[in-house]
Amino acid sequence: MGRAEYGTPKYFSNQMKSIGLQKLKFFCQVCEKQCRDANGYKCHTQSESHIKKIQYFGTNKREYTKVIENYSENFEREFLRLLKRKHGTKKINVNKFYQEYILEDKKHIHLNSTKWSSLTSLIKHLSKEGKVHFYEDEQQQSSGNSNEDYNMNFYLISYIDHDTLQREETQKKKSFKASRTEEEREMAFVSQQMSRAEALLRAQEAEAGAEAEAAKTRETPPSRGPVRLLLKKNSRVVKKHNVFRRHAVGSQ
DSSP states (O other): OOOOOTTSHHHHHHHHHHSSOOOGGGEETTTTEEOSSHHHHHHHHTSHHHHHHHHHHHHOHHHHHHHHHHHHHHHHHHHHHHHHHHHTTSOEEHHHHHHHHHHHOTTOOOGGGSSOSSHHHHHHHHHHTTSEEEEEOHHHHHHTOOOSSOOGGGEEEEEOOHHHHHHHHHHHHHHHHHHHHHHHHHHHHHHHHHHHHHHHHHHHHHHHHHHHHHHHHHHSOOOOOOOOOOOOOOOOOOOOOOHHHHHHHHHO
């Protein structure tokens, strides 16, 4: 049976039927094609284009791994983007948000096309990577269920906004640095005042010591011992003239 021509009643009928979400089991992620029923999905899997793609990925493991990683990265990015845009850092039930994600875009990448086998494994991965907070509901806590495959109806998640945390951390560092700078200024001022006070105190002590020494010198009389006269013999010989002899020589 051929495809309905554009503009025909059959074409518009098919378009109306394709509105809304279809069953996930009838979706082919490799070909990115949604089928409406089991018969359509069976016909698609038997088509030549689908068989060629499956054979290509079957023989090329590296390319297959690359495609799975690409699907996983895109799914994670869109999942976190919607969580941040619609709920911010508020808590939201895991299953409820997953339904919002599915309804947001009918052509979204399906979870079974990624490397995560279930919604539980995806949330565990995001929590381990520090991208979301994972909370246990009070109802789940009271039940005491320790099953590793958690029932997502009893768990909440919230987005971790690293940009906001980074800004807050930067602001805290700036505030701490500013307060520390102000504290250092005060400490430097106090230290300077103490140094000046110590220098002034030393100068006053030195001046007081000098005045006390001068006063002590004025009050103490000079020591009086025995007076000794020291006579020194003059070694110069004064030659005396004989007056009488001069007269005697003159008379002769």
